[in-house]
Amino acid sequence: LLLTAQCPFKLGEKVLQVLINIFLYHDFSVQNFVKGFQLCIVEHFYSQPLSVLCCQLVEAKKRINSLSHDQCENIRRLPSFRRYVESQVSEKQIALLTGDSFLKEIIQKLLEDLHVYHENYVSVLRCLHVFTSSLPKYPLGKQIRELHCACLENRVWETEEYESSLQLARMLNKSDLVTMLQQCVEIFVSSSGKEFDKTVEKLKEFLTQFQKLEAEPFQEQDVSVSSQKELQKKTDLYHLQKTLLELKESRRSKKLTKFEMLRFEVVDYIDSLVRSYLVPADHKTLHEIVYFNTASILREHLNAAPRIALHTALNNPYCYLKNQALKSDGGSISNKAPDICIVYKLHLECGRLINLVDWLEAFSTVVMAVEGPNPDAASSDQVDDVIHARFIRAVSELELLGFIKPSKQKTDHVARLTWGGC
Amino acid sequence: MSQPEGKGSGAMEVKFVPDEEVLKHIADDAGIKVQKDKTQLAVSMKRFVKKLEDVSDDEAQEILEEKNYVAALGLCAQDPIGSGSHVSGGEVYSFQTPKCTRKMAELASELAQMPGQSAAPCHSECPEKTAKTPQRSSKMYVFVLLMHVFSLLLQSKKKEFVSTTPYRLRKRLTAPDPCLESESEYSASCSEEEEEEDQKECSTVLSDQKTPAKTKAASTPPPRNTLAKKNEDKMSNLVEEYFEAHSSSKVLTSDRTLQKLRKRRLNQQTLHDLLKNAPLAYAAEIKELNQEHESLFSKWMLQLHLGFNIVLYGLGSKRDLLEKFRTSMLQDSLHLVVNGYFPSITVRSVLNSITEEVLNHIGTFRSPLDQLEFIMRRFQEDSSLELYVLIHNLDSQMLRGERSQQILAQLSSMPSIYLVASIDHINAPLMWDHAKLSLYNWLWYETTTFNPYVEETSYENSLLVQQSGSLALSSLTHVLRSLTPNARGIFRLLAQYQLENKDNPSYPGLSFQDFYQQCREAFLVNSDLTLRAQLTEFRDHKLIRTKRGADGVEYLLIPVDDSTLTDFLEKEDEDV
Numbered sequence: 001l002l003l004t005a006q007c008p009f010k011l012g013e014k015v016l017q018v019l020i021n022i023f024l025y026h027d028f029s030v031q032n033f034v035k036g037f038q039l040c041i042v043e044h045f046y047s048q049p050l051s052v053l054c055c056q057l058v059e060a061k062k063r064i065n066s067l068s069h070d071q072c073e074n075i076r077r078l079p080s081f082r083r084y085v086e087s088q089v090s091e092k093q094i095a096l097l098t099g100d101s102f103l104k105e106i107i108q109k110l111l112e113d114l115h116v117y118h119e120n121y122v123s124v125l126r127c128l129h130v131f132t133s134s135l136p137k138y139p140l141g142k143q144i145r146e147l148h149c150a151c152l153e154n155r156v157w158e159t160e161e162y163e164s165s166l167q168l169a170r171m172l173n174k175s176d177l178v179t180m181l182q183q184c185v186e187i188f189v190s191s192s193g194k195e196f197d198k199t200v201e202k203l204k205e206f207l208t209q210f211q212k213l214e215a216e217p218f219q220e221q222d223v224s225v226s227s228q229k230e231l232q233k234k235t236d237l238y239h240l241q242k243t244l245l246e247l248k249e250s251r252r253s254k255k256l257t258k259f260e261m262l263r264f265e266v267v268d269y270i271d272s273l274v275r276s277y278l279v280p281a282d283h284k285t286l287h288e289i290v291y292f293n294t295a296s297i298l299r300e301h302l303n304a305a306p307r308i309a310l311h312t313a314l315n316n317p318y319c320y321l322k323n324q325a326l327k328s329d330g331g332s333i334s335n336k337a338p339d340i341c342i343v344y345k346l347h348l349e350c351g352r353l354i355n356l357v358d359w360l361e362a363f364s365t366v367v368m369a370v371e372g373p374n375p376d377a378a379s380s381d382q383v384d385d386v387i388h389a390r391f392i393r394a395v396s397e398l399e400l401l402g403f404i405k406p407s408k409q410k411t412d413h414v415a416r417l418t419w420g421g422c
Numbered sequence: 423m424s425q426p427e428g429k430g431s432g433a434m435e436v437k438f439v440p441d442e443e444v445l446k447h448i449a450d451d452a453g454i455k456v457q458k459d460k461t462q463l464a465v466s467m468k469r470f471v472k473k474l475e476d477v478s479d480d481e482a483q484e485i486l487e488e489k490n491y492v493a494a495l496g497l498c499a500q501d502p503i504g505s506g507s508h509v510s511g512g513e514v515y516s517f518q519t520p521k522c523t524r525k526m527a528e529l530a531s532e533l534a535q536m537p538g539q540s541a542a543p544c545h546s547e548c549p550e551k552t553a554k555t556p557q558r559s560s561k562m563y564v565f566v567l568l569m570h571v572f573s574l575l576l577q578s579k580k581k582e583f584v585s586t587t588p589y590r591l592r593k594r595l596t597a598p599d600p601c602l603e604s605e606s607e608y609s610a611s612c613s614e615e616e617e618e619e620d621q622k623e624c625s626t627v628l629s630d631q632k633t634p635a636k637t638k639a640a641s642t643p644p645p646r647n648t649l650a651k652k653n654e655d656k657m658s659n660l661v662e663e664y665f666e667a668h669s670s671s672k673v674l675t676s677d678r679t680l681q682k683l684r685k686r687r688l689n690q691q692t693l694h695d696l697l698k699n700a701p702l703a704y705a706a707e708i709k710e711l712n713q714e715h716e717s718l719f720s721k722w723m724l725q726l727h728l729g730f731n732i733v734l735y736g737l738g739s740k741r742d743l744l745e746k747f748r749t750s751m752l753q754d755s756l757h758l759v760v761n762g763y764f765p766s767i768t769v770r771s772v773l774n775s776i777t778e779e780v781l782n783h784i785g786t787f788r789s790p791l792d793q794l795e796f797i798m799r800r801f802q803e804d805s806s807l808e809l810y811v812l813i814h815n816l817d818s819q820m821l822r823g824e825r826s827q828q829i830l831a832q833l834s835s836m837p838s839i840y841l842v843a844s845i846d847h848i849n850a851p852l853m854w855d856h857a858k859l860s861l862y863n864w865l866w867y868e869t870t871t872f873n874p875y876v877e878e879t880s881y882e883n884s885l886l887v888q889q890s891g892s893l894a895l896s897s898l899t900h901v902l903r904s905l906t907p908n909a910r911g912i913f914r915l916l917a918q919y920q921l922e923n924k925d926n927p928s929y930p931g932l933s934f935q936d937f938y939q940q941c942r943e944a945f946l947v948n949s950d951l952t953l954r955a956q957l958t959e960f961r962d963h964k965l966i967r968t969k970r971g972a973d974g975v976e977y978l979l980i981p982v983d984d985s986t987l988t989d990f991l992e993k994e995d996e997d998v
Contacts, residue, residue: 031860035730039865042728304866306735307848313737313870320870321707338703338872340737389696396879400763401737402847418848 084110124273127184166267177263181207206266310401314344342366343394347404353413354404356395363391694880708872712743715869719747722867726810726840730863733816733843736870740844741877743869744812747842752810756780762815763878766986768993769826773797780809789996794829801836808838815878816843817850827853831861844869846878898982898990901963909956911946913965914994917980917987924984931969931977 185203312319317337346362347354364387395414398404407415702708722732734740748757758780760772773793777783781800787793801807811834813821821827831854834841841862845851854862902910919932919940938953947953957978960966969977980987 035863038728039730042725304735304868306845306851306866306868309736309868309870310848313872317872320711321704321872340874386696386699393697393874393879397875400846400875400878402849 126187127273128270166271177266178207181266202269206262206269209262314341317341339363339367339390339394340397343391343398344403347398347416350416353407353415355413359395360388360391363387363394694876697874697876702874704872712871712873715743715871716746716750718867718869719751722747722842723751725865726842729837730865731834731841731843732867733845733862733864734867734869735845735850736868738871739873739875739878740846740869740871741814742873743871744814744842744844748812752812755808755810757810757812760811760813761877762813762818762821765819766989767818767820768989769821769829770992771989773829776809780807790825790829794832797833798836801838805838808840810840810842813841813843815846817845817847817853822847822850822853824853827858831858835861835863846875898965898986899993901965902994905959908946909959910994911944912941912953912956913960914991915940915944915946916966916978917991920980921984921987921991931967931979933971934976934978937978 181203185207188203321338343359343363346359346366350359364384367387367390395404399406399414403416403418404414405417407413726732734743748759758772758775761767770790770793773790776797777785777787777793781797783796783800787796801809813830815821816830821830830841833839902913905913916932916937919937938947938950941947941953947956957966957968961968965980967979967981969979971977982990
């Protein structure tokens with residue numbers, strides 16, 4: 001689904017990673033994968049205002065013409081579009097940035113380019129997959145989706161895995177090579193890209209050359225036979241060394257057999273195809289319209305960790321309440337923090353059972369220190385009561401959250417329900 | 423925002439993939455190990471690693487893999503991180519460390535001494551600690567208070583226990599604190615893998631891995647060997663500490679009770695009044711935070727209509743947020759609000775309200791499952807019916823049972839029933855297994871408001887608040903479950919009789935003689951004495967109240983309101 005050219009919506013590399021990881025590592029649930037995909041689509045259409053253009057090409061052209069000025073501004077702000085503009089001549093730049101109609105034409109052309117790119121991409125990807133999938137050790141991954149991920153990520157021909165796979169490809173034997181070429185021919189023939197006729201012809205040419213090779217006698221064997229004969233003559237050590245060295249040199253400069261040359265050509269040709277067609281999507285302009293790449297949203301919604309949210313909120317309220325007074329570093333907490341954070345921190349220091357009175361005392365020391373010394377004795381009772389009330393509320397909240405529970409072991413004690421430092 | 427055109431019917435092809443090919447996809451991936459550490463988002467095969475993991479065996483591999491896994495899942499280049507928290511599981515779930523008795527007071531004093539600055543957590547051992555003299559004169563008060571606290575604590579009985587700990591034990595307690603340990607590990611590992619780790623989470627993962635890294639010659643680079651050795655030493659310390667912490671079953675807390683404080687126990691009302699007058703700290707920030715969440719409302723509506731259900735989690739009461747959602751978005755549509763925190767709510771009542779008020783059907787059902795089927799059928803037949811259900815505290819005491827969750831899950835899987843729920847308990851996600859998760863189809867939203875849990879804690883279950891005389895449904899069921907079937911039968915008789923006469927305002931209660939008569943007929947008791955014994959037991963549990971009538975006859979009354987009693991009886995019938 002993701003690789004077909006008909007579906008205008010594409011997933012960015014990270015998102016694809018996340019979805020695949022969830023599938024492989026959490027549960028082999030196809031339903032969840034589909035749900036994740038649905039979520040991606042919803043998010044994309046909700047948050048990217050230019051996604052009106054993410055649809056079939058014909059429709060897209062119609063819609064481009066009806067884009068409003070604001071939307072044109074949006075397009076101008078896209079980073080990939082900016083790159084494109086910078087690479088143009090300066091008059092064109094000005095025209096692009098100011099003229100809406102000119103912009104619309106350019107956009108149409110760019111979208112078409114994108115469309116064509118996708119079509120070609122798929123075919124070439126399949127072809128590369130045919131080549132690399134049967135190599136030992138799978139340097140580029142065995143499944144086509146991994147290849148797809150690798151290609152999306154960065155320029156695949158710069159990666160080491162690609163190098164190693166090319167080297168291995170150069171060592172393929174003839175029958176494998178022939179079958180692969182035939183498969184490639186099939187792929188290209190069945191694809192809808194219009195530029196592949198030439199490629200198909202070239203590949204067919206390769207195939208015929210291979211077949212011709214079979215008919216030729218093996219000429220290179222003569223050389224090796226002669227060298228063998230030389231070795232078997234009786235010589236003393238010095239002469240033997242000399243002949244061996246000569247043999248080695250001759251072997252190095254040995255003419256490559258026709259098969260090997262052909263093999264080389266084939267591999268180089270595939271390489272050139274890859275370089276021209278498998279450009280990662282990030283380098284194409286206007287890719288943000290079609291690609292959805294914010295993986296964090298996906299993770300947050302599908303794979304949430306509520307415990308972690310609670311933990312950060314309690315330990316580090318600065319994350320949520322952006323008040324300078326709450327800023328704290330390390331594992332500690334400032335004493336102006338909300339009540340529940342203070343109470344939580346204090347209870348972490350205790351063992352299994354917590355004495356409520358001690359807890360209350362500790363809490364009031366902390367809180368009273370914030371409010372400063374109170375010289376007025378009459379109101380200090382009231383203040384005490386308020387502190388008492390705040391403490392009660394914080395403790396009940398902790399109980400609601402499930403950190404403590406009342407204990408019957410000792411009077412007025414509560415038992416901790418969580419371990420360690422959490 | 424226009425939706426994409428319907429994909430043409432011929433455009434998508436569905437290919438049947440036989441099992442072998444599927445297996446090929448899955449199984450081969452699991453076989454190949456991680457080859458590279460350099461690329462951050464390695465597209466290589468990884469083994470299954472849980473994010474929140476316990477101490478386990480082959481560590482180096484797992485460290486590597488977890489890093490890759492976390493990196494793959496955790497990074498997002500394009501998205502600005504809002505309030506995202508990158509806390510690894512190792513920080514949240516750690517082991518117990520041995521605590522000393524006065525650590526809490528010490529921490530409090532530290533926090534108190536430095537207002538406005540952050541206080542470092544205290545590492546030192548307990549017996550000796552000199553109070554730091556405060557710098558400024560205005561802190562004299564704090565100092566005095568501090569001494570007061572210390573003197574109070576010194577009087578506690580448990581001090582003797584601490585001072586008589588054998589020297590060896592105390593020496594163990596001085597062993598480097600896990601925090602310090604982890605920090606040294608952090609620095610060691612940090613220097614080695616600096617080029618690989620720019621993300622905070624990876625480094626915290628590594629620093630919290632207090633596990634030995636068994637050297638694997640093939641995959642671990644040489645620097646890891648030194649790290650491995652260090653880890654091994656720390657591992658044995660950790661093991662000792664673990665058993666230390668868990669071995670002592672003595673409770674090392676002081677013996678003070680609330681009585682000594684001479685504070686009056688507050689009941690619910692005074693608590694409420696006091697807190698109403700106390701100003702809420704950080705009101706402005708909380709408001710800002712809430713406004714951020716409110717901007718998500720329309721997104722929720724869209725996602726609800728697409729078949730997802732929304733669950734909200736995070737610290738703070740989400741009741742107001744849901745109320746706002748209701749008033750702003752749901753004014754014109756049919757909605758049902760369920761207050762999960764109410765201590766006598768049951769799934770039955772939820773279903774009843776749906777059938778009676780939404781579907782206008784008056785009638786009883788044999789079991790909740792029947793009721794559920796009826797509801798589902800009606801919703802399927804009538805496609806214009808839409809119902810929004812807002813549940814506060816889906817994980818409350820009453821709604822967290824297996825059956826309740828199952829019923830709610832099936833209810834929410836209907837396409838025209840939209841569910842928005844909030845959870846609070848730390849272990850709430852545990853109540854959902856795969857089946858329920860797929861029925862619920864949750865989208866998780868983190869809505870941390872720092873609002874106090876006013877409503878949720880105002881019912882019956884807080885510790886320091888005086889309980890009013892009435893019993894909730896849950897306590898009734900709990901107590902009765904621990905009694906013999908005969909006792910249950912007796913109580914049920916009493917309850918039934920009481921319910922029959924519930925409209926009678928001057929109903930004094932069941933007289934003892936009548937009661938005895940009925941019990942005998944039902945073969946629940948065979949003599950007067952046994953009945954009296956049972957009644958004393960009930961009285962001890964505060965389940966019944968006895969009054970002496972004008973003519974000297976004892977009347978028995980259950981001090982629970984009628985609706986609770988009816989609910990209770992229904993539940994009993996169901997269970998039996």
